[in-house]
Amino acid sequence: MARLTIETFILGPDETNCYLVSMGGRAVVVDVGLEPGRLIERIKALGLALEGVYLTHFHLDHIGGVKELLEAHPTQVFASAEDEFLRDLSFEAGGNREFAPYIDFPYAALEPGRRTVLGQPMLVLDTPGHTPGGLSYFFPAAGCVxxxxxxxxxxxxxxxxxxxxxxxxxxxIRSRIFTLPDDTRVYSGHGPMTTVRHEKANNPHFIF
Incomplete structure (x- = not known):
């Protein structure tokens, strides 16, 4: 059975991790930062059929490249409606509307639960805190979130x-992420990959 391939693209001035997840010529993207040209070209070069964009939250550094990606590779975008207020930049950028063109795209509201993505089970986890509508995406067969x-x-x-x-x-984190198997690989929005086990043992915000 084919395995998921995960490629990381560090995009935009905030160095946001955006993920191209593919298997068997099909792909989805998790988050799309500003300046997504390298991601767009990679999808084209591999001849991948893009089957969706899954957003973890609606901060600009994670959604700023969505519209440009959709122009090159039309597909459906999924996100939590709880973060819709963040698309009004008066909340995020002091009313500065220069970013408005980057965040004007349609999306389907996503609820927590089980989905099938790229032929694999995927659990949509409700993980609010950083934003009210934060979502995480767990692929149990691949052991990654x-x-x-x-x-x-x-x-x-x-x-x-x-x-x-x-x-x-x-x-x-305690109820959704730390309850996943210890060897689950954790792909974050910035910085290196980690594991559930490593964070349980070393993250100073938690004591186990």
Missing amino acids: FVGDVLFMIAVGRTDLPRGDSSALLSS
């Missing part, structure tokens, strides 16, 4: 942005 800005190597996401909630963030 994409968490956006909820959890990083030896760190957690910031909660000082609009409607961030530190209690909700820590609860999300």
Whole structure:
């Protein structure tokens, strides 16, 4: 049986991790930062059929390249409707509308639960805290989870942005991420990959 291939693209001035997940000529993307040209060209070069974009949350550094990607590779975008307010840049950029063209794209509201993606089971996990609508995506057969800005190597996401909630963030990590198998690979929105085991043992925000 074919296995998922995961490629990381570090995009935009905030060095956002965006992930191209593929198998058997089909692909999905998790988050699309600004300046997505390399990601777009990679999909084209591999001849991949793009079957969806899954967003972990609606901060600009994770959605700023979606519209450009869709122009090159039309597909459906999935995200939580709980983060819709963040597309009004008055919340995120002090009312600066220069970013508005980057975030004007349609999406389908996604609820927590089980889906089939690339022929594989995928669990959509509700992980609020960094934003109210934060979602994580767990592929049990591949042993990996994409968490956006909820959890990083030896760190957690910031909660000082609009409607961030530190209690909700820590609860999300404890109840959704740390309950996954210990060897689950954790792909974060910034920085290196880690594992559930490593964060349980070393993350200073938690004591086990």
